[in-house]
Structures are given as C-alpha cells and as structure tokens.
Amino acid sequence: MLTPPPLSLYVHIPWCVQKCPYCDFNSHAQKGEIPESQYIDALLEDLQLDIEHYQLAQASTAPRRLHSIFIGGGTPSLISPPGIGRLLQGIEAQIGFEDNIEITMEANPGTIEAERFAQFQLQGVNRISIGVQSFEDEKLQALGRIHGKQEAINAAHLAHKIGLNSFNLDLMHGLPNQSQQQALDDLDKAIELNPYHLSWYQLTIEPNTLFYSKPPTLPDDDDLWDIFEQGHQRLTNAGYVQYEISGYSKPGYQCRHNLNYWHFGDYLGIGCGSHGKLSFADGRIIRTTKIKHPKGYLAAYQNLVKPYRDTEILVEPVDRPFEYFMNRFRLIESCPKAEFIARTGMALAEIESDISTAIEQGYLTQTDTDWQVTQKGKLFFNDLVALFVEDEE
Known part of the structure; x- marks a missing residue:
C-alpha cells in the first residue's frame, strides 16, 4: 500500500524567441504567431483526460488537490497574462488548489516580458523564476540570450517592487572562457539584488545542442571547484541556505514545487513533452510522457483517437530505490x-x-x-x- 504524496502540476509552454546553444529542453523557436488560445484549450483538455483516466477526482479518500503549479518552457511569459489567467482558472475548475498553493512561472528578463510581471501576478502567479544566467553582456551573447545585463537587473528590481510571494534568479557558472573572478562577480551581483531564491548551477554540455556539436572552452575542474567553494561561502554569508545541489534560498523560501520532485512526490504533466509521475493506493507508481512536438500535440486537440499521452510506464519495485534516491539524495537535509x-x-x-x-x-x-x-x-x-x-x- 502507498500513501499518495502531495500532487503538483507541471505545464509546458514550448515556444521561445530563439533556441539557446546550451539548451536541451523541449523548446522551439517561435515562427509567426503562437497559437495561444488553441494551445490553452489543448492543455485544459489534456488535464481533463488525465483526471478522468487516473480517477484523480474519485479517490477513496478526499479528492487530491494541487500542492503547486510550475509553468515552464520554452518561455512561458510569451503567453499573454489573460491567457495565463484563463489557464489557471481552467485548471482550478477541474482540480482544486490547496489554500497556500505555490504557482511559479518561468520568465525571461527582457523588457517586454518583465513589464508583464505585475499582470501575471494579478492572474494568480505568485512566484516568478527569472532566467538571468549571467550579468555580463559578452557571456549572455555567447549563451544566445536575448537580454542584456541592465534588463536582468531591472527585472529583479521589478519583481521586488510588485511584492511577489517569492522570486528566483537562475544563474550559471562555468561559462565559456569564464574566469573564477567573473563567475564570482556574477554571483555577487545576484546576491546584491537580494532574491528570495537563487538557482546557481554549473553549465553542462548536453547532447543534441549546438554546444555539443561545437564545444566551447570551459573552465577546468579545479577552477570549477574553487568557484563553487568560494561562491557557497558568499551565499552562506549573505543568509542563503543550500537545500539542494544547486538550490539556495532565504529561510522559508524554498521552492515547494521542486521540493515535491526531490521528495519523490507526485505530479501531473500537461503540454508538449511533459512528464508525470503518479502513486496509487494499490501500490502502483506510473510515469507518463506527452506528445513532444507542438504540431503533434495540437493535432491531438479534440481528436481522442490520438490522445495527448505518448507513454505510460509502470515503475517496477526493483527500480524504485534508484528513482527515489536519485531524487531524494539531491537534498542537503x-x-x-x-x-x-x-x-x-x-x-x-x-x-x-x-x-x-x-x-x-x-x-x-x-x-x-x-x-x-x-x-x-x-x-x-x-x-x-x-x-x-x-x-x-
């Protein structure tokens, strides 16, 4: 028997302005207008089918409610604030929210997206994760980012100004031709901006990326270790607590959604290529994936002959220790x-x-x-x- 853990929801928005050379996520450069309305309709239908298929609203105990929502991508902030509002309202109509639900949305610090932070907040988003990556214009250009240093700084100031429950800065180190001092200067700037949460992680070269086919020159292992040791000390001195391998937060501001992943919690995944994991009282644990490409995913809209679900895999007991510890041992606690x-x-x-x-x-x-x-x-x-x-x- 299994006691179902907290239930989260991941929503994948696949479009971005341009593909970054290090990115191996399921993202697609925007070509023409995003089919926003149709895609939101598809997301809500995808969720409805999952709820019905897994009888999530018909549990033997009280129906499960959502612990957290994470809207990722791609660049979700390319979707209009009214569109995000309609999406969240549609989700809540199908599956209830816990009273203190955390709703995070990823966003780029570009001027247009940042100006919409307050509008996203009005639609129900209470946490924003800002993809800064670096505060050096030269490094941002090498990473294929479309924002500059000042836009990143302005976005953090704006996130403070509108009074979000929390916001995160994503920051990389170990960048192409990056010195120790440059990496630590980036971190110092992030600390100065005083976010509630900092995701500080090392750039890794992944297959099926431009960097994989044309590898840049990266810092060596000794430099990377020095960067981590000195950076960790600076974060600690600034009042940040490391609770996960690359996750630091002010006390009380850990990302609840990510914690649910690391604690081997449950989550539904809707949208192109999204992943899900569900536990059942009868002892089953399943993992799901959805159709990966936007064209295929949208082709499934209102066409139940070809559902959104791509795979459904039963996690056998023999595989559970590895899956559990691979997640759980990432946490410092x-x-x-x-x-x-x-x-x-x-x-x-x-x-x-x-x-x-x-x-x-x-x-x-x-x-x-x-x-x-x-x-x-x-x-x-x-x-x-x-x-x-x-x-x-």
Missing part, C-alpha cells in the same frame, strides 16, 4: 527511512545491502531513523545512486 517506505511501498530490508555498501564507501551515514549524504557522497553523487541500480542477470 537528512532522508527519513520512514519516507522511503511511504513513497516506494518497499521494506528497508530490500535495500539493506546497498545501504551498507554506501556507508562502507563513505557516501552515507545513518541513524536509527535517517540517512545523511556525506561530503564524499555529494562529490560522487552518481556513484552513490548507481549503487541502487539493479544489476541485470
């Missing part, structure tokens, strides 16, 4: 053993050998109630979670 049992439906005895190996190798410590990832475990995170991959016979 200790991991309760009781949570593993509740979220996976498995007994501790089934992972005892792998846990012992992780402790012997110095990746974990444990008490009677919790596991804690060590500094070595953080450094060799992939090796740690690989211990929980079932060997094929």
Whole structure:
C-alpha cells in the first residue's frame, strides 16, 4: 500500500524567441504567431483526460488537490497574462488548489516580458523564476540570450517592487572562457539584488545542442571547484541556505514545487513533452510522457483517437530505490527511512545491502531513523545512486 504524496502540476509552454546553444529542453523557436488560445484549450483538455483516466477526482479518500503549479518552457511569459489567467482558472475548475498553493512561472528578463510581471501576478502567479544566467553582456551573447545585463537587473528590481510571494534568479557558472573572478562577480551581483531564491548551477554540455556539436572552452575542474567553494561561502554569508545541489534560498523560501520532485512526490504533466509521475493506493507508481512536438500535440486537440499521452510506464519495485534516491539524495537535509517506505511501498530490508555498501564507501551515514549524504557522497553523487541500480542477470 502507498500513501499518495502531495500532487503538483507541471505545464509546458514550448515556444521561445530563439533556441539557446546550451539548451536541451523541449523548446522551439517561435515562427509567426503562437497559437495561444488553441494551445490553452489543448492543455485544459489534456488535464481533463488525465483526471478522468487516473480517477484523480474519485479517490477513496478526499479528492487530491494541487500542492503547486510550475509553468515552464520554452518561455512561458510569451503567453499573454489573460491567457495565463484563463489557464489557471481552467485548471482550478477541474482540480482544486490547496489554500497556500505555490504557482511559479518561468520568465525571461527582457523588457517586454518583465513589464508583464505585475499582470501575471494579478492572474494568480505568485512566484516568478527569472532566467538571468549571467550579468555580463559578452557571456549572455555567447549563451544566445536575448537580454542584456541592465534588463536582468531591472527585472529583479521589478519583481521586488510588485511584492511577489517569492522570486528566483537562475544563474550559471562555468561559462565559456569564464574566469573564477567573473563567475564570482556574477554571483555577487545576484546576491546584491537580494532574491528570495537563487538557482546557481554549473553549465553542462548536453547532447543534441549546438554546444555539443561545437564545444566551447570551459573552465577546468579545479577552477570549477574553487568557484563553487568560494561562491557557497558568499551565499552562506549573505543568509542563503543550500537545500539542494544547486538550490539556495532565504529561510522559508524554498521552492515547494521542486521540493515535491526531490521528495519523490507526485505530479501531473500537461503540454508538449511533459512528464508525470503518479502513486496509487494499490501500490502502483506510473510515469507518463506527452506528445513532444507542438504540431503533434495540437493535432491531438479534440481528436481522442490520438490522445495527448505518448507513454505510460509502470515503475517496477526493483527500480524504485534508484528513482527515489536519485531524487531524494539531491537534498542537503537528512532522508527519513520512514519516507522511503511511504513513497516506494518497499521494506528497508530490500535495500539493506546497498545501504551498507554506501556507508562502507563513505557516501552515507545513518541513524536509527535517517540517512545523511556525506561530503564524499555529494562529490560522487552518481556513484552513490548507481549503487541502487539493479544489476541485470
């Protein structure tokens, strides 16, 4: 038996002004006018079909309500504020909201999108994640970003001014030809702007990106480690608490949506290529994906012969420890053993050998109630979670 965890919703908006050379997300450069009205209709129908298919409004206990919503992309702020309002109203009409629901939307700091922050807030968005990436114009151009340093600064000031519950700045380090000092100067500027939350992460080169086919020169591992050590100390001194590998926040301003992911919570995914994960009282855990390309997704609109769902996969018990720990061990806080049992439906005895190996190798410590990832475990995170991959016979 499984006790269903909190339920979140991810909404994917696939369009952006132009594709960045490091981006491996399911995003598509805008060509002509975005079919906003049709796409919102499709999103709401997609959600309706999920609710009906998984009987989410007919649970044996009270119907599940949404813990958080994250509207990502692409560039969701290309959708008009009235469109976002219609989307959120349509979602709430189908599945209820918890009283203190967190509703986040990603946005670029370009002038046009930033000027709409207050309008998005009026439509129900209470948290905005601003994709700054750098405060150096030269680095922004190398990353293919369409905003400049001053626009990024103005966007952060505006987010403060309108009184959002919270806002996040996305910032990268380890950029092409970036020195340690440049990376730390970027971080200092972000700290000066005093966001409630900072996502500070290292640029990685992913397959199927322009940077993968034409790799730029990146800082070496020693420089990257120095950047992280010095940057972590500066964030700590400024009152930010690291709660996830790349997530820092002022106390009380952790991203609830991301926390639900890391705690192996449940989430519906609607929109092109979105992913979902659902737990059921009968012990099943399933993962879903939706049709990836906008043309295919929109072709499914009002055409139930070709539903939005692309795949539905049952997560077998043998795969659950890896999936759980791959998420849960990203968090800095200790991991309760009781949570593993509740979220996976498995007994501790089934992972005892792998846990012992992780402790012997110095990746974990444990008490009677919790596991804690060590500094070595953080450094060799992939090796740690690989211990929980079932060997094929």
